[in-house]
Amino acid sequence: MIEQQKRKPIGILLKEKGIINEEHIKFALMEQKISAERFGEILEHLGFITQYDVATTLSEQENIPFLDVDEVLPGKKELQLFNKNICLKNVFLPISIEGNEISIVLADLFNLENIVQLITRQTGLRPVLHIGEENKIINAISANYYFLENPIESQIDKEISLLKLDIEHARGYDKFIHLILQYAVKMRATDIHFRPMEKSLSIAFRIDGVMHAVLIAPNDLLRAISSLKMKSGIDIAEQRLPQDGRFSETILNNDYEFRVSTIVTEYGENVVIRVLSVSSSVMGLSQLGFYEEDVNQVEDIFNEPFGIVLLTGPTGSGKSTTLFAGIRCLDLMKKNVITVENPIEYRIPLLRQTQVNTKAGYTFANAIRYFLRHDPDVILVGEIRDQETAGTAISASSTGHLVLSTLHTNSAIGSISRLKDLGVNSFLIADSLLGIVSQRLVRKICPNCKEGYKPGNEEKEYLGDMNIEVLFRGTSCEVCGGTGYLGRTLIYEILKVDKNMAVMIDKNEPLDAITGYAVKHGFHDIFSICCRKVIEGVTTVDECKRVIGKMRI
Numbered sequence: 088m089i090e091q092q093k094r095k096p097i098g099i100l101l102k103e104k105g106i107i108n109e110e111h112i113k114f115a116l117m118e119q120k121i122s123a124e125r126f127g128e129i130l131e132h133l134g135f136i137t138q139y140d141v142a143t144t145l146s147e148q149e150n151i152p153f154l155d156v157d158e159v160l161p162g163k164k165e166l167q168l169f170n171k172n173i174c175l176k177n178v179f180l181p182i183s184i185e186g187n188e189i190s191i192v193l194a195d196l197f198n199l200e201n202i203v204q205l206i207t208r209q210t211g212l213r214p215v216l217h218i219g220e221e222n223k224i225i226n227a228i229s230a231n232y233y234f235l236e237n238p239i240e241s242q243i244d245k246e247i248s249l250l251k252l253d254i255e256h257a258r259g260y261d262k263f264i265h266l267i268l269q270y271a272v273k274m275r276a277t278d279i280h281f282r283p284m285e286k287s288l289s290i291a292f293r294i295d296g297v298m299h300a301v302l303i304a305p306n307d308l309l310r311a312i313s314s315l316k317m318k319s320g321i322d323i324a325e326q327r328l329p330q331d332g333r334f335s336e337t338i339l340n341n342d343y344e345f346r347v348s349t350i351v352t353e354y355g356e357n358v359v360i361r362v363l364s365v366s367s368s369v370m371g372l373s374q375l376g377f378y379e380e381d382v383n384q385v386e387d388i389f390n391e392p393f394g395i396v397l398l399t400g401p402t403g404s405g406k407s408t409t410l411f412a413g414i415r416c417l418d419l420m421k422k423n424v425i426t427v428e429n430p431i432e433y434r435i436p437l438l439r440q441t442q443v444n445t446k447a448g449y450t451f452a453n454a455i456r457y458f459l460r461h462d463p464d465v466i467l468v469g470e471i472r473d474q475e476t477a478g479t480a481i482s483a484s485s486t487g488h489l490v491l492s493t494l495h496t497n498s499a500i501g502s503i504s505r506l507k508d509l510g511v512n513s514f515l516i517a518d519s520l521l522g523i524v525s526q527r528l529v530r531k532i533c534p535n536c537k538e539g540y541k542p543g544n545e546e547k548e549y550l551g552d553m554n555i556e557v558l559f560r561g562t563s564c565e566v567c568g569g570t571g572y573l574g575r576t577l578i579y580e581i582l583k584v585d586k587n588m589a590v591m592i593d594k595n596e597p598l599d600a601i602t603g604y605a606v607k608h609g610f611h612d613i614f615s616i617c618c619r620k621v622i623e624g625v626t627t628v629d630e631c632k633r634v635i636g637k638m639r640i
C-alpha cells in the first residue's frame with residue numbers, strides 16, 4: 088500500500104484518467120473561492136465527476152476492491168461495535184465479521200491509517216477494506232443506525248395501535264404517513280400504493296420494478312388517505328374523480344418529491360405515490376449498464392452538433408437517468424445547455440434548468456420557443472407527448488440545435504411511427520433524427536446469494552443457444568429480502584440513423600426494411616442485450632421474460 092504522504096490528490100488522479108481536464112480544474116478553483124466547498128465536492132456538483140468515478144479511481148490506484156454500498160446489508164452486531172458518530176466522522180461502515188476479520192467500506196483514503204488503527208483497537212479484528220461512494224456510505228450509516236435504534240416495522244405497528252385506540256380522531260395521520268414514507272425509502276421503493284380493500288387497507292411498494300405487499304392495516308386507517316390528499320394539495324371534498332398532487336419531504340437527511348395520484352375504486356380512493364429522490368447524483372453510462380462499446384456509440388450521438396436524440400421506454404424505465412448520464416458526456420464548459428423538465432430530478436449547476444408550470448402557461452412547447460432566443464447549443468425537453476411539442480422540438484433540431492428528449496414507445500424503431508402519429512412529416516424526421524436509445528430495467532441477481540445451475544432446454548431455447556452449460560440465479564438471502572435480486576441494470580437497443588437510413592425514412596419505407604438495414608449494420612435489439620446479460624450471470628431468464636415478455640421480440 089502507498090504511504091500516506093505519497094498519495095496523489097484525487098483531482099490529479101482523475102485528470103490522469105482523462106475524466107477531467109485542465110479547464111474543469113480551473114473553473115472549479117474559481118468556484119471554490121466563492122463556495123468554500125471541498126475541491127472534489129465542487130467537481131461533483133458541477134457535473135464534471137461522479138462519486139462512482141472517484142471511488143473506482145481510488146480503488147484502482149490503491150488496489151483496494153470497490154464495493155457498491157447498495158448491494159450489502161451491514162449486520163446488527165457489526166453496527167453495534169461502533170458509535171454512529173465515529174462512523175460518520177471517519178466515513179466508514181462496518182459490514183460483516185468472518186473469523187478474525189471485519190469487512191469495512193470506506194471513502195476517505197487520506198485518513199486510512201487512522202481508520203485502520205481505530206478499527207483494530209476497537210474490535211481486535213483485522214479490517215478487510217473496500218472503497219465505496221462517499222454519499223452512499225454516509226446515507227447508509229445514517230439509515231442503518233437510525234433503523235437499528237428505531238425498528239421501522241415495530242414503529243408502524245405501534246402507531247397503528249395508537250390510531251385504532253383513538254376513537255375521537257384527535258391523533259393526526261402525519262406520523263403514520265411519515266413512517267410509511269421512511270419505510271418505503273428504506274426498502275428502496277419507487278412507488279407506494281395505498282389500496283383500500285373490502286375490510287382493510289393494503290399498502291404495497293414497488294421495489295426494483297416489482298410490487299410487494301408490505302402491510303395490511305385496519306379499515307379505520309382509510310382516513311390516512313384524506314390526510315395524504317391534503318398534504319398533496321388535492322381537493323379532499325372531491326371523492327368521485329381521479330386527482331393529482333405532490334408534496335416534498337426530507338427523509339433521513341435526503342430530499343424527496345412525492346407525486347400523488349388518486350383513482351376512485353369500489354372500496355374507496357386508491358392512492359399511488361411516486362418517490363423521486365431530488366438529491367440523486369448523476370451516474371455515468373457504464374455504471375447504468377451500457378456495455379463499453381455502446382457507451383462510445385451513445386457518446387457519439389450526444390456529441391452531434393444538431394439534430395434530435397430520443398430516449399424511449401415505459402414510465403419508470405430510467406429514461407431521464409440515461410438522458411443525464413448522456414449530458415455528462417457533453418463538454419458543459421463550452422456549450423449552453425437549457426432544459427425544461429417535469430420535475431427537475433437531477434441538478435447540475437452548469438445547465439440552465441427550468442421546470443414546466445402548466446398553470447402559468449409554461450409548457451414543454453412554449454419553453455422551446457423561449458429557449459431559441461436564449462442562445463442554446465443543446466435543448467433538453469423532458470418529454471414529447473403531444474403534437475405541438477413534437478413539432479417545436481423537431482423544428483428546433485433542424486435549425487442548428489441539438490435536442491434531447493424522451494418518448495413513450497416500445498422499441499427504438501417504433502419512435503419513427505410515433506413521430507409520424509404526432510404529425511411530424513417523414514422528411515423532417517429523416518432530416519433531424521440522429522439516434523434513438525430504447526431501454527428497460529431488469530433486476531440484477533443478488534451477489535450475496537448467487538449460484539450457478541444447469542439450465543433446462545426451455546431456457547436454452549429461449550436464449551437461442553443449446554450449448555449453454557451454466558446459468559445463474561439468486562437463492563434468497565437477508566440482503567435481497569428473500570427475492571434473489573438486488574438493484575437493476577439497463578437492457579437497451581441503440582438505433583443510429585445514418586445517411587442511408589435517413590433516405591429510407593424519408594421514402595416512408597416499411598419499419599421492417601429499416602430494421603433489416605439496421606441489423607445488417609450492427610444493430611442489436613433489446614432482447615439480444617438481455618440474453619447477453621443472462622448468459623453473463625447478471626440477470627435471469629425469468630427476469631428477461633417478466634420485462635420483455637415470453638415471446639421473442
Ligand SMILES: [Zn+2]
Nearest residue numbers: 533536564567
Ligand atoms: Zn440475496
